[in-house]
Amino acid sequence: MTSLEWPLAVFLLFNLLAALIRAARGPTAADRMLTALLFGTTGVGMLLLLAHAGNGVSMPLVDTALVLALLAAIAGVAFARLGWRKTEEHHDDPA
Amino acid sequence: MNAIAIVIRTLSFALAWWVLTEGRGDSWGVGAVTVMFALVVSLVLSPPVRKRISLTGALNFAIFFLSKSIQGGIQVAFMALRPRLDMAPALLEMQLALPPGKARVMLIYTLNLLPGTVCVGIEGDTLHLHVIDSRMHIESEMRMAESRIVRMLRLET
Amino acid sequence: MTILLEWLSAGLLLAGAGFYLAGTLGLLRFPDVYARLHALTKADNLGLGLLALGLALQAESLALALKILLIWPLVLAASAVVSFAIARRAHELGIAPVGQEEEQP
Incomplete structure (x- = not known):
């Protein structure tokens, strides 16, 4: 069973691309941040798939996945605490 | 200091190191230092309490x-x-x-x-x-x- | 036995991908930032969990399997913290959630 990793990784890549629509639409900064979080979870999934598909050669990708997961978390909290100011919220309307 | 807590934490950090290095044995020198460091930091940030979790x-x-x-x-x-x-x-x-x-x-x-x-x-x-x-x-x-x-x-x- | 494991693993990977798809659709379709948070924190995390489990079943060593599985609780903890931070900030800023605008069954 080595045939499933690549198609699934590509499938997850399309998920990332689709999520960019949300980043483009917004409407609030938080909605765009959600896309960044999705990049975190989906990116981790892709890296794990690719690490396995590479059959030993690409094992360091597992470490990359770990770091990506932690960075996505830190980015999210930092955004909510520091980066998201009230002025960003004026053009907010539930789409 | 609670000796049992120290033993449990040391073993947990050592297990974490073993997992992170994917079970390779060639890095335990760095590993030992890292585990000790993690133990000290964990004791400072979260000192052992008498009530352990169930x-x-x-x-x-x-x-x-x-x-x-x-x-x-x-x-x-x-x-x-x-x-x-x-x-x-x-x-x-x-x-x-x-x-x-x-x-x-x-x-x-x-x-x-x-x-x-x-x-x-x-x-x-x-x-x-x-x-x-x-x-x-x-x-x-x-x-x-x-x-x-x-x-x-x-x-x- | 290995055949069984491979099928189980393949099933887990496919199910995981399905939840990823649901998470992405939720992010695109749900009406407000709170509902979209639900989609990400529930569907995507489960997708990752299933994917990690499926890959861990095929790992060459126990340590590697544990390492792959370790990623899941880390991501869970991270998304629990992040979703609270974002939801609280949205609430503080007075972003109102979309009320029951869909028809009741």
Whole structure:
């Protein structure tokens, strides 16, 4: 069973691309941040798939996945605490 | 100092190192230093307390958490995949039974991962929740999570 | 036995991908920031969990399997913290959730 990793990784890549629509639409900064979080979870999934598909050669990708997961978390909290100011919220309307 | 706590923590950090290095034996020099460092930092940041968490309570909580997060994922997945959106979002207020501190933080984070709830704030003893479907039995779910946290952290008197 | 494991693993990977798809659709379709948070914190996390479990079943060593599985609780903890931070900030800023605008059954 080595045939499933690549198609699934590509499938997850399309998920990332689709999520960019949300980043483009917004409407609030938080909605765009959600896309960044999705990049975190989906990116981790892709890296794990690719690490396995590479059959030993690409094992360091597992470490990359770990770091990506932690960075996505830190980015999210930092955004909510520091980066998201009230002025960003004026053009907010539930789409 | 609590000797048992130190032994348990040292073993846990050593296990973490073993896992992170994928079981290779050639890096235990750096590993030993790292484990010692992690132990000292953990003792400074979170000194051992007399009440240790209950193992059966933790296991019980883990099983509850796993089954509920599967249920939550399936629920949201069905919502997202259905051609017509069918949700009844609402803001609810709940009275917290848990004492402030570790237990509450734990509850908030648990509720974020449980089916249908995201915490949006806390004021005194009142928890503000956003629920995606107000037709669900949110309160009983929350009480279930609470009682399991109480058991795990041995908060019952 | 290995055949069985491979089928189980393949099933887990496919199921995981399904939840990823649901998470993405939720992010695109749900009406407000709170509902979208639900989609991400529930569906995507479960997708990752299933994917990690499926890959761990095929790992060459126990340590590697544990390492792959370790990622899941880390991501769970991270998304629990992040979703609270974002939801609380949205609430503080007075972003109102979309009320029961869908028809009741």
